[in-house]
Amino acid sequence: MPALAQTGLEAPAASASATPSVTLDTLFSDLKHERDDQKARRISERIWAQWRDSGSATVNLLMQWADKAVSDRKNGLALDLLDQAIVLMPDYVEGWNRRATLHFMMGNHGKSMVDINRVLTLEPRHFGAIAGMAAILSESGNDELELRAWEQMLEIYPANRQAQQKVGELADKLAGRKT
Template sequence: MQQLFEKARTAPDFRVGRTVSQEMWKVWLEAPDEAAQEVLDRGMRKRDSYDFIGALADFSRLAEYCPAYAEGFNQRAYIHFLTENYAQALEDLDIALSLQPDHVAAQSGRGLTLLKLGRIEEARKQMLIAVENNPWLSEATLLAKGAPLGPVGEDI
């Protein structure tokens, strides 16, 4: 994964940077075995069709079946985020990051969740870490001058 972070940091333009981001997702979305992959894929299909209850059940099953697989917790956190259950999202993101500390999507998701919880300074610090690992994240715009996580004292 460190090679992908370096490729993202040195990408010459948006197109190359987004391609590297997609490569990162390929790594995270590769489940430990075929059964886990089936549950992950099914949960993502349910999520994409707004069946958050079904997706949550699948991602919970995945987290229980593969407790060392960070993406199960990251996907479950995303469902909690989408349903505005931010405290539970944060809990799952913390688990995902304890399993895979460099999981950029979990890092940025954690930053967004902290922002929703009004924990601005923590959110800023977390998002800076995520953007350091992948400067092509769309969430990087939240760190711009005048943005919600922009530099302190430069918000006007």
């Protein structure tokens, strides 16, 4: 989602006996226990690399084309490409997440939230989607729900500086309202 930078670092190859979900589970466990923000960021980059790889050359190509269309400001084309990726692989979390991000960029917050809900149904630990939800809640002025979203992110990714900062700011803001 818009609040988190995604990098192109690739995850190391998993052993033949490891499944992607086991690898993700291990990475999420490491992320939850890592307090150093730089080390945590490297773990999060490995998670993003796992999410980006759909396992399908066709879907990966559609996603690359969608990224290019977004960078060329051809949002309609990007949306069509993301729709096709989702049709081909309806359980591909990152297809839904990228479409949520595009809807957010286009100002379609309701559609973005629908896609975010689908992302979180498929992968409840998707901290990028949670950050996107927090951004939408921030724009709508819903401080209480935004705070809950950032707190949820910190449960998954405790070393995330942005989430830490937002929780502090929102907690102070809400405490000021109650006094």
